[in-house]
Amino acid sequence: MNETPDLDTYSLKSATAEVVAAPTLPYQPPMPVQYRPRIALVGAGGISAAHLEAYRAVGFDVAVICNRTLAKAEARRDEYFPAAEVTDDIARTLTRDDIEVVDLTPHPAERLAMVETALKAGKHVLSQKPFVLDIDVGLGLADLADDNGVVLAVNQNGRWAPHFAWMREAVRAGLIGDIQSCHQSVHWDHSWIGGTGFEEIDDLIFYDFAIHWFDFLTSLIGDRAGEVYATNARAAGQGVRPPMLAQALVTFDGGQAALLLDAATRYGAEDRTFITGSMGTVASRGPDLSHQRVVMTTAEGVARPELQGTWFKEGFAGTMGALLKAVEEGRPPLNNARDNLDALALAFAAIGSARQGRPLVPGAVRSLAAACE
Numbered sequence: 001m002n003e004t005p006d007l008d009t010y011s012l013k014s015a016t017a018e019v020v021a022a023p024t025l026p027y028q029p030p031m032p033v034q035y036r037p038r039i040a041l042v043g044a045g046g047i048s049a050a051h052l053e054a055y056r057a058v059g060f061d062v063a064v065i066c067n068r069t070l071a072k073a074e075a076r077r078d079e080y081f082p083a084a085e086v087t088d089d090i091a092r093t094l095t096r097d098d099i100e101v102v103d104l105t106p107h108p109a110e111r112l113a114m115v116e117t118a119l120k121a122g123k124h125v126l127s128q129k130p131f132v133l134d135i136d137v138g139l140g141l142a143d144l145a146d147d148n149g150v151v152l153a154v155n156q157n158g159r160w161a162p163h164f165a166w167m168r169e170a171v172r173a174g175l176i177g178d179i180q181s182c183h184q185s186v187h188w189d190h191s192w193i194g195g196t197g198f199e200e201i202d203d204l205i206f207y208d209f210a211i212h213w214f215d216f217l218t219s220l221i222g223d224r225a226g227e228v229y230a231t232n233a234r235a236a237g238q239g240v241r242p243p244m245l246a247q248a249l250v251t252f253d254g255g256q257a258a259l260l261l262d263a264a265t266r267y268g269a270e271d272r273t274f275i276t277g278s279m280g281t282v283a284s285r286g287p288d289l290s291h292q293r294v295v296m297t298t299a300e301g302v303a304r305p306e307l308q309g310t311w312f313k314e315g316f317a318g319t320m321g322a323l324l325k326a327v328e329e330g331r332p333p334l335n336n337a338r339d340n341l342d343a344l345a346l347a348f349a350a351i352g353s354a355r356q357g358r359p360l361v362p363g364a365v366r367s368l369a370a371a372c373e
Contacts, residue, residue: 017297017301017302018300018301018302019301019302019303019304020300020301020302020303021303022296022303022304022305022306023170023173023175023303023305025166025169025170025173025305026169027160027162027165027166027168027169027307028160028162028165028308028309028314029058029160029309029314029315029317029318029321029322030318030321030322030325030333030334031058031317031321031324031325032321032324032325032327032328033325033328034328035324035325035327035328036059036060036061036324037061037099037100037101037124037324037327038061038063038064038098038099038100038101039055039060039061039062039063039064039099039100039101039102039103039320040062040063040064040065040066040093040094040096040099040101040102040103041062041064041065041066041076041102041103041105042066042067042090042093042094042102042103042104042105042106042114043066043067043104043105043106043111043128044065044066044067044069044072044073044075044076044105045067045072045105045106047105047128048065048076048105049076049079049080050157050312050316051103051105051155051316051320052065052076052079052080052081053080053312053313053316054312054313054314054315054316054317054320055080055081055316055317055320056080056081057313057317058317058321060320060324062080062081062084063084063085063098063099064084064085064086064087064093064096064099065077065081065084065085065086065087066086066087066088066089066090066093067086067088068088068090069088070086070087070088073086073087073088074086090114091117094114094117094118094121094123095117095118095121095123099123100123100124101123101124101125101126101320101323101324101327102114102118102123102124102125102126103125103126103155103320104118104125104126104127104128105128105155106128107128107197108128108130108131108132108133109133111127111128112132112133112137112141115127115141115152116141116144119141119144119145119148119150119152120144120148122148122149122150123150124150124151124152124153124323124327125145125150125151125152125153126153126154126155126319126320126323127152127153127154127155127337128154128155129154129155129156129157129211129212129215129340130207130208130211130344130347131154131337131340131341131344132341132344133367133368133369134366134367134368134369135341135344135345135348135363135366135367136366136367137367138337138338138340138341138344139338139341141337142336142337142338142341145337151323151326151327151332151333151336152336152337153319153322153323153326153333153335153336153337154319154335154336154337154340155316155319155335156211156212156215156319156335156340156343157212157311157312157315157316157318157319158212158213158215158216158311158315159215159216159219159315159318159319159322159334159335160314160315160317160318160319160322161289161290161292161310161311161314161315162292162307162308162309162310162311162314163273163284163286163292163294163307164216164273164284165314165318166294166305166307167273167275167282167284167294168216168219168220170282170296171220171275171277171282174279175277175279175280175282175296175298176275176276176277176278176279176280176281176282176296176298177277177278177279177280178254178277178278178279179220179221179254179255179275179276179277180254180255180256180276180277180278181255181256181257181258181274181275181276182216182217182220182221182255182257182258182273182274182275183257183258183272183273183274183275184213184216184217184257184258184259184260184272184273184274185259185260185261185262185270185271185272186213186259186260186261186262186263186271186272187262187265187268187269187270187271188262188263188265188269188271188288188289189263189264189265189266189269190204190205190209190240190244190263190264191238191239191240191244191264191266193240193242194239194240199240199241199242200241201242202242202372203232203242203243203351203354203368203371203372204242205232205242205243205244205245205246205261205263206230206232206246206248206347206350206351206354207347207351207368209261209263210246210248210259210261210347210350211343211344211347213259213261214259214343214344214346214347214350215340215343216273217250217257217259217343217346218339218342218343218346219334220275221252221255221257222339222342223342223362224252224253225250225251225252225257225342225345225346225362226250226251226252226253226361227250227251227359227360227361227362228248228249228250228346228349228350228353228359228360228361228362229248229249229353229358229359229360230246230247230248230249230349230350230351230353230354231246231247231353231354232245232246232247232354233245233246235262235263235264237264238264244262244263244264245261245262245263245264246259246261246263246350246354247259247260247261248346248350248353250346269287269288270285270286270287271284271285271286271287271288271289271292272284272285273285279298279299280296280297280298280299281296281297282294282295282296282297283295283296289311290310290311290312292307294307319335322334322335323335342362345362345363345365346362348362348365348366348367348368348370348371349361349362349363349364349365349371351365351368351371351372352364352365352370352371352372352373355371355372355373
C-alpha cells in the first residue's frame with residue numbers, strides 16, 4: 001500500500017525550536033590566581049606582536065625581550081613593555097636564574113635547540129606552533145620537560161578563540177551527547193604570504209595553518225582518529241607558489257570529520273564549523289576568524305551565546321595563561337606538548353595522503369620530511 005509521505009519530513013524541513021538561555025561555560029582564557037613569573041620572549045618577529053599585546057592586556061610580566069637583531073627587540077619593547085630588558089644574547093636569556101618562563105616564537109628548525117636548552121635550565125616553555133618537525137623529537141621534548149619538572153606547552157592559540165573554546169566546552173560538558181561529526185570549512189585569502197618565507201613551505205596550508213583546525217578536532221576526539229584522506233591543488237588564478245586548496249577527511253570511532261580550506265577566496269570570506277552529537281548540534285559561522293556567531297540546538301531549544309573577545313587577544317592570552325595556571329596547580333595544561341602531537345600526526349598524515357593519493361593512519365607518518373617523500 002502506497003502512503004503519501006509527510007512533505008515537511010520528506011523535504012527535511014526543520015521544525016521551529018524554542019529559544020533558550022545559553023549555558024554558562026568556561027570558554028574564557030584560563031588565568032593563574034597568583035602566579036605571575038618573569039617571562040622572557042625570544043624572537044621579536046611578526047607574530048610576537050600578538051603575544052605581547054595579549055600579555056600586556058592581561059597583566060603578564062614580560063621582563064626580557066630577546067632577538068638576534070637588537071633593533072627588533074627594542075621596537076617591541078617600546079611599543080608593548082617599556083620596562084622590559086632587551087638583549088640579543090639568546091643563550092643567556094634561556095638560562096637566566098631570574099626568568100621562570102620562556103616564550104619561544106622562532107620557526108621549528110631553529111627553535112628546537114632553544115626548547116632543549118630552556119627545559120634543561122629548568123624553565124617552563126611555551127613553544128610557537130607548529131610544535132616540531134618530527135613526532136618522535138616532540139615526544140623526546142615532552143619527556144625532557146617531565147624529567148626536569150617543568151611545563152612544556154604549545155601556542156595553539158585557536159584553542160581559546162571564543163567560538164572554538166565555547167564549542168569545545170559544550171562538547172566536553174556532554175551538552176550535545178556523543179560526538180558524531182565535526183565539519184569545518186574555511187574560505188579566506190592567504191595571498192599575503194607572497195614574497196615571505198611562508199611562500200617557500202610546500203604544504204603551507206595543511207602544516208602551518210590547518211594545524212589550528214586539526215588541533216581543534218583533537219581537542220574534541222583526542223587520539224581516536226582512524227584514517228586521514230586528503231587532497232590539495234592549486235586554485236585557478238592563484239598568484240603564490242604553494243597549493244591554496246586543501247581538504248581532509250578524518251574517520252574516528254562512531255563519527256567522521258571533514259576540513260575544507262579554500263585559501264584563495266578573494267571576496268566573501270567565510271569560516272564555518274558544525275559539530276553534531278547524539279543529543280544535539282553546535283555550530284559557528286562568520287566572515288573571519290574573530291567574528292563568529294555560535295548556535296547550539298538540543299531538545300531543550302536553540303541557544304545563542306553572546307561571546308566576548310577575539311581570536312588573537314584571547315587566544316594568545318589563553319596559551320600562556322593555561323601554562324601559568326597549570327604550573328600554579330601542578331598539572332598539565334590543555335595545550336600541553338604531548339597531547340599536541342596528536343594534531344601534528346593528523347597534519348603529517350594529511351600531507352602524506354595528499355601526496356600518495358591514499359588514506360593514511362595518523363602516527364604512521366612520523367615527520368614532515370617523511371610526509372613529503
